[in-house]
Amino acid sequence: MHELSIVANLFETLKEKAREKGAQKILMVKLKVGALSGVVPEFLETAFDSYKKGTLASEAQLKIEKVPFRIQCQDCQTEMTRNDFVLICSQCGSTNLKTLSGTELLLEKIEMEVE
Amino acid sequence: MKKKEVLVLEDLLGSNKKIASEIRNKLKERGILTINFLSSPGAGKTSLLEKIARRLKPQYKMSVIEGDIETERDADRIRAQGIPAWQITTGGACHLEAKMVGKILSQIPSDSDFLFIENVGNLVCPASYDLGESIRCVLLSTPEGDDKPKKYPKAFSTSQCLIITKSDLSSTLPFDFDRAQKEAQSINPQLHTFITSAEKEKGVEELANFFLSSLKNLRKKNA
Ligand SMILES: Nc1nc2c(ncn2[C@@H]2O[C@H](COP(=O)(O)OP(=O)(O)O)[C@@H](O)[C@H]2O)c(=O)[nH]1
Ligand SMILES: [Mg+2]
Ligand SMILES: [Zn+2]
Numbered sequence: 001m002h003e004l005s006i007v008a009n010l011f012e013t014l015k016e017k018a019r020e021k022g023a024q025k026i027l028m029v030k031l032k033v034g035a036l037s038g039v040v041p042e043f044l045e046t047a048f049d050s051y052k053k054g055t056l057a058s059e060a061q062l063k064i065e066k067v068p069f070r071i072q073c074q075d076c077q078t079e080m081t082r083n084d085f086v087l088i089c090s091q092c093g094s095t096n097l098k099t100l101s102g103t104e105l106l107l108e109k110i111e112m113e114v115e
Numbered sequence: 116m117k118k119k120e121v122l123v124l125e126d127l128l129g130s131n132k133k134i135a136s137e138i139r140n141k142l143k144e145r146g147i148l149t150i151n152f153l154s155s156p157g158a159g160k161t162s163l164l165e166k167i168a169r170r171l172k173p174q175y176k177m178s179v180i181e182g183d184i185e186t187e188r189d190a191d192r193i194r195a196q197g198i199p200a201w202q203i204t205t206g207g208a209c210h211l212e213a214k215m216v217g218k219i220l221s222q223i224p225s226d227s228d229f230l231f232i233e234n235v236g237n238l239v240c241p242a243s244y245d246l247g248e249s250i251r252c253v254l255l256s257t258p259e260g261d262d263k264p265k266k267y268p269k270a271f272s273t274s275q276c277l278i279i280t281k282s283d284l285s286s287t288l289p290f291d292f293d294r295a296q297k298e299a300q301s302i303n304p305q306l307h308t309f310i311t312s313a314e315k316e317k318g319v320e321e322l323a324n325f326f327l328s329s330l331k332n333l334r335k336k337n338a
Contacts, residue, residue, distance in 0.1 A: 002210050002240035006127050013125060021121060031127070038243035038269040085268040086301045095304040105127045105243075114119045 003043035006105070007051050013107060018056055023112035026057040030109045034102040035069045036085055069102030131244055134213035138220060138247025142230060146337055147223070148330040149230045151246050153270055154254035156236030159280040161189045162313035163254070163322075164231055168196040170323045177229040180219065182211040184235060199224065210240035213247055228330060242269040250329060252276040257285045261295035264302060271299045276307045278322065283312040 014026055029048075033041050041064045048062045072079045073089035074096040080089070087097045126132065142149050152160045164179060171177055179200040181189040190202035201219045203211060211234050223230055232248060234241040253274040255263055258281060264271045271277065277299045279292060296308045307325065311318035 002208075002243060005208065005210075005212070009130060010127055013123070017121060017123065021119065023119070027118065036269060036272065038239065084265060084302075085272060087304055088301060107123045107125045107127055109123055110121045112119055112121065113116050115116065 001043065003039050003047045006039060007044060007047040010048075010107060011051055011055065011057070014057055014110065015055075017110055018112060021112060021114055023114050024056065025113040026060045026110060027113060028061045028063060028111035029057065029107070030063045030065065030111075032065050032067055032104055032106040032108050034067045034104045035083070036102045037105040039105060041066060065108070067101050067104060070100040071097045072100055073097055128243060131213045134217055135245035135247040138213060138217055139249065141220065142247060143249070143333060143337065145225050145227075146334050147225075147227050147230050148250070148326065148333050149232065149246075149248040150250045150252060150326065151232045151234060151241075151248035152252050152254060153234050153238065153241050153274065154236060154256070154280075155238045155259060158236070158254045158256040158259065159313055160233045160236070160254055161192055163278070163280060163311060163319070164193060164233060165196055166313050166316060166319045167231070167323055167326075168193065168198050170319055171229065171326075172197065175228040175327075176224065176226055177231060178223050178227045180211075180216060180230065180232045182215075182233055182235045184208070189233060205235060208235070209237045210235055210244050211246055212244050216246050229326065238263070238267040238270050242267075242273055249333060250275050250326070252278050254278045254280050255295060255299075256281040257288050257290040261291045262298070264295065264299040268302050271306070272303045274303065274306065276309060276322075276325070279308065279310045281312060281314070282310050282317060283315045 045062055052058050068081045069085055070081050073094050075094040076092045078091040088095055154160050177198055179193045179198055181200055181202045184205055187202045190200040193200035203215050232246055251274040253270045300306050309318055309322045
């Protein structure tokens with residue numbers, strides 16, 4: 001359940017960004033969560049909802065974009081989604097693959113209310 | 116009042132990654148090979164460390180960081196081998212973070228050859244936290260079953276070594292070494308596999324030799 005510690009860190013960043021922009025209120029927080037990021041989006045949501053109470057994000061909505069695990073074969077150039085995380089090309093069987101997406105865990109954007 | 120959208124694009128694990136890479140650089144400069152052990156509770160991390168310690172001790176200096184939710188027990192087991200050990204008790208947290216390792220870094224003897232870190236027993240959360248190690252090892256014990264790699268992909272995809280432990284128990288278990296190894300390699304083709312039994316002292320020498328050759332490589336790069 002390291003989602004709690006990730007959300008604690010996220011709130012540090014939110015506070016900092018709000019101060020930078022002189023915002024009183026955070027309305028929306030958008031994250032990008034890769035299928036191989038190692039976190040469970042639903043746990044992030046739960047942690048976010050309990051954490052936000054009494055903060056300037058108390059009414060904020062959390063949006064999570066789930067990013068699939070995408071790889072590209074370096075031999076035949078085929079791009080594919082692998083929900084089982086297997087690094088074998090489904091076209092030519094090569095194991096020479098490059099990860100395109102799916103390992104990220106990103107704070108993409110914040111919507112806030114400013115004067 | 117007006118709405119304002121701010122594009123951030125910040126890695127939520129970025130601060131951990133930054134501290135980890137500072138730790139990695141410091142340890143590499145000192146010529147210390149750092150190894151992070153990941154597994155579910157009871158897979159045999161401490162037992163294997165005890166055997167590795169016995170093998171390396173006569174010629175090499177090792178230090179050990181033990182991560183647990185509570186108690187000094189594992190650090191005491193390592194100290195009983197005459198090896199300096201530091202216990203990090205996370206007080207509930209299910210993984211070690213780089214900043215916890217960073218706090219004790221200055222106490223690690225700088226003439227150490229190896230720094231072993233035993234992570235909190237958990238096959239999920241520790242996989243997301245780089246501790247500044249040079250080699251990450253995931254341990255899978257035969258009683259856990261040969262179908263675990265795809266269930267816990269991140270632990271296997273971010274490791275350099277797979278250590279299948281408790282091989283002495285396999286005769287009474289339906290554990291297929293080939294299947295476990297193939298499945299792990301399908302998600303991580305670069306994975307090195309070792310099969311060990313701490314109980315019967317099997318496979319420990321091969322593993323210790325791998326760490327020794329990795330240490331040599333690290334120092335060659337420094338030279
Ligand atoms: N049969 C057998 N038991 C082992 C082996 N290695 C560890 N164990 C036992 O497994 C239990 C957990 O071992 P431990 O090293 O404490 O696991 P850790 O939680 O991963 O550090 C202990 O009761 C050990 O005696 C092994 O190679 N064979
Ligand atoms: Mg232990
Ligand atoms: Zn291909």
